[in-house]
Amino acid sequence: MSKIKIAELFYSIQGEGRYMGVPSVFLRTFGCNFKCAGFGMPRGELSNEVEDIAEVVHMFNKYEDLPLVSTGCDSYASWDPRFKNLSPMLTSDAIVDRIMEIIPHKEWRDEHLVITGGEPLLGWQRAYMDLLNHASMQNLAEITFETNGTQTLTTEFKDYLKDWGYKNDRSWCQGLTFSVSAKLPCSGESWEDAIKPEVVCDYEQIGYTYLKFVVANEQDIADAERAAAVYRGAGFEGPVYLMPVGGVESVYTLNAKNVALAAMARGWRYSDRLQVPLFKNEWGT
Ligand code: SF4
Numbered sequence: 001m002s003k004i005k006i007a008e009l010f011y012s013i014q015g016e017g018r019y020m021g022v023p024s025v026f027l028r029t030f031g032c033n034f035k036c037a038g039f040g041m042p043r044g045e046l047s048n049e050v051e052d053i054a055e056v057v058h059m060f061n062k063y064e065d066l067p068l069v070s071t072g073c074d075s076y077a078s079w080d081p082r083f084k085n086l087s088p089m090l091t092s093d094a095i096v097d098r099i100m101e102i103i104p105h106k107e108w109r110d111e112h113l114v115i116t117g118g119e120p121l122l123g124w125q126r127a128y129m130d131l132l133n134h135a136s137m138q139n140l141a142e143i144t145f146e147t148n149g150t151q152t153l154t155t156e157f158k159d160y161l162k163d164w165g166y167k168n169d170r171s172w173c174q175g176l177t178f179s180v181s182a183k184l185p186c187s188g189e190s191w192e193d194a195i196k197p198e199v200v201c202d203y204e205q206i207g208y209t210y211l212k213f214v215v216a217n218e219q220d221i222a223d224a225e226r227a228a229a230v231y232r233g234a235g236f237e238g239p240v241y242l243m244p245v246g247g248v249e250s251v252y253t254l255n256a257k258n259v260a261l262a263a264m265a266r267g268w269r270y271s272d273r274l275q276v277p278l279f280k281n282e283w284g285t
Contacts, residue, residue: 002127004095005030007063007078007087007118010284011102014114015274017179017212017241019144023111025099030087032079032118034148038188039245040071043219046188047072054082063087064284070246078118092131100136112142121151129160142175149180149200149211150193162206176207182231184213184223186245195227197234210238212271216245216255221262228268243271 008028014020037046049069053076060066063086066077077083090098100106115128131137143164153161165176180203183194203209211231213224221242228240242263244256256272263270 001091001093002130003089003091004124004127004131005084005087006090006095007075008284009090009095009098009102011111012284013274013278014112014144015276015278016243016271017144018177018208018210019112019114019142020272020274023104024114025103025111026114026116027095027120028075028078029115029117029120029122029124030078030084031122032073032148033122033150034073034119034183034187034189034194035079036073036183036187036189037071038186039073039214040216041188043186050076050080054080057082060086064282068282075118092127092134095131096134096136107136108139108141112144113140114144114146116146119148119151120145121147121153125154125157129157132160132164142177144177144179145207146179146181147203148194149178149182149203150196152199153202153206158202158206165206174208178203178207178209179212180209181212181214182227184215184220184227186214186216186220186223195230197231197236200231201235204236204238208238209236210241210269211236212241212243214243214245215259215262220245221259225266239269240266241269241271243273246273246276 006027007030008026010026012024012026014022014024039047041047049071053067063077068074069076077086103111161176180200183189185191187194200209211228213227215221215224224242242259244259260270
């Protein structure tokens with residue numbers, strides 16, 4: 001039976017994007033191809049906030065006991081190898097058992113499944129098929145992959161997801177969503193590594209796909225425009241969201257309104273981060 005290395009598995013309200021406000025199970029897988037140490041930092045600088053935490057990692061027994069950070073990747077422990085011992089390898093059966101424990105009716109009803117990371121399409125595509133084939137997953141109707149948009153789908157997984165959409169007796173693009181948070185230069189990642197229009201256009205062949213750019217200032221918004229033009233040029237047709245940077249409330253509230261205005265001015269969508277005002281972005285939210 002397949003196993004997946006799981007950083008977090010919890011039930012909450014989706015705070016971002018298309019399913020904002022929808023009760024959702026979050027499956028946060030371990031591993032990412034990026035570090036995004038530039039978030040929240042002056043241009044060209046990289047955060048080292050996590051270094052102090054890594055030095056005392058032995059003091060933490062659980063992922064959810066780790067401190068939150070205000071710069072860099074806010075889910076650092078879902079990919080940084082120094083925290084890997086806090087993320088167990090779980091079988092499909094164990095994952096499904098846990099899901100059935102945490103959803104209100106012990107079966108899928110209106111809840112949607114968010115497969116996030118780290119980068120969830122990096123290493124577990126084969127294992128997801130095993131998970132979704134489980135008998136208790138057959139009533140699941142809506143899945144979102146929260147991805148950075150750099151990982152190609154294998155032919156096998158792409159075919160599987162196409163069938164999954166039809167099996168659920170829905171128009172294929174309705175139940176399957178790719179929420180693509182493409183990384184702009186403010187993340188600290190290079191443009192060449194992060195902006196992969198051909199990969200995202202491929203997602204759009206089998207699921208509802210949108211771009212979500214995390215921005216803090218005018219330069220970021222200009223970068224988002226440049227990136228959106230590249231995706232459009234490659235044939236991408238889905239919507240574009242702007243979302244304010246900020247895993248902690250003090251950072252987030254500073255620019256939320258300006259980001260909303262910038263989205264409106266371009267005919268783009270605005271995504272909030274409901275988990276910040278509602279839950280302070282604590283682990284498990
Ligand atoms: S792509 Fe996402 S999970 Fe990976 S380092 Fe960047 S913000 Fe963190």
